[in-house]
Amino acid sequence: MSFLKPKEVIEEGDTVTLYLTVNSMHAIEATPTIVNKKGETIEYIFQTSYGALKVRNLIGVTYGSRVELSKGWAYVLQPNPELWTQTLPHRTQIIYTPDISMILFQLEVRPGSVIVESGTGSGSLSHYFLRAIKPYGHLHTFDFHEARVQQAREEFERHGLGDFVTVYHRDVCQLGFSNELEGKADAVFLDLPAPQLAVPFAAKTLKTEGGRFCSFSPCIEQSQRCCIALQEHGFTEIRSMEILQQEHVVKTRTLPVLDLEFLKHKKPSSQKLNESSTNESNETADTVKTPKETKKVLTSSAPPTLPGHTGYLTFATLPPAFVR
Numbered sequence: 001m002s003f004l005k006p007k008e009v010i011e012e013g014d015t016v017t018l019y020l021t022v023n024s025m026h027a028i029e030a031t032p033t034i035v036n037k038k039g040e041t042i043e044y045i046f047q048t049s050y051g052a053l054k055v056r057n058l059i060g061v062t063y064g065s066r067v068e069l070s071k072g073w074a075y076v077l078q079p080n081p082e083l084w085t086q087t088l089p090h091r092t093q094i095i096y097t098p099d100i101s102m103i104l105f106q107l108e109v110r111p112g113s114v115i116v117e118s119g120t121g122s123g124s125l126s127h128y129f130l131r132a133i134k135p136y137g138h139l140h141t142f143d144f145h146e147a148r149v150q151q152a153r154e155e156f157e158r159h160g161l162g163d164f165v166t167v168y169h170r171d172v173c174q175l176g177f178s179n180e181l182e183g184k185a186d187a188v189f190l191d192l193p194a195p196q197l198a199v200p201f202a203a204k205t206l207k208t209e210g211g212r213f214c215s216f217s218p219c220i221e222q223s224q225r226c227c228i229a230l231q232e233h234g235f236t237e238i239r240s241m242e243i244l245q246q247e248h249v250v251k252t253r254t255l256p257v258l259d260l261e262f263l264k265h266k267k268p269s270s271q272k273l274n275e276s277s278t279n280e281s282n283e284t285a286d287t288v289k290t291p292k293e294t295k296k297v298l299t300s301s302a303p304p305t306l307p308g309h310t311g312y313l314t315f316a317t318l319p320p321a322f323v324r
């Protein structure tokens, strides 16, 4: 139940983030025993690069505490969607925080929103939708892969989010979204190989007063096909964007202080026009002096390499029915 609201103490059954370093985190379930491959119930010992953890010892520990491992220590954190995205069991490719931030912003997701999503995949994005729409909204999420549907349902229940989400097993490109959802959604989100096939159903599912649409595609050709379908089905404000997260390097550097004294005595350009061009070039060479003084300044510079591509985000608006 650890995703539902802030908690003080770890209870049995909680999903806990075990934080070793910023690049090494694990999601573990706080349960004293597990069933091994032979079907035997055994004590749950979790192995990390800093040694073993007896998971039963986590129950009753305050979130945020440091816990001992056999060869070091770790911190136990209450999970949130950002930590979950970094530790979740991957059933599929997933969407990460930089793209998700733009998706939530552009779809105007807020408490009370009704969101329709397909496919559910590993539920990475679903967890952000759920945090944003609680406590009044609802997420309807669709996937045609039965095992993923079952896993997602169980995971949402375990995380205490079951009341805010319905998981459907359905091919949305063939059958569309459920009939009961027609005219109910504030926003539709697609992460599918052929999103253009689901666009007509997305148009039916959005509210008559209109709504927002987003499709995530790794290839530009998928985005192009999606844009054509969006135009054909009355969507406006169609825009594709790519989120390229750059980490700027911030450091103190020693830089030369330029002597710009000569600017004070520079002749106005009208006067310079009357003088010969030879004079002008001499003046520049004479006045810009080699800097002698240096100064330490805090600088920020862009990284030398470009960040990696994840996908294109295509957004669109379905206007209210009376102007379509």
Ligand SMILES: C[S@@+](CC[C@H](N)C(=O)[O-])C[C@H]1O[C@@H](n2cnc3c(N)ncnc32)[C@H](O)[C@@H]1O
Residues within 6 Å of the ligand: 092, 093, 094, 095, 118, 119, 120, 121, 122, 123, 124, 125, 126, 142, 143, 144, 145, 148, 170, 171, 172, 173, 174, 191, 192, 193
């Ligand atoms: C890349 S994953 C989605 C990942 C998800 N956005 C996340 O962040 O975890 C794509 C999912 O779409 C599902 N899918 C593909 N085509 C589908 C269709 N026509 N109807 C329903 N689900 C579909 C796949 O089974 C897969 O689980």
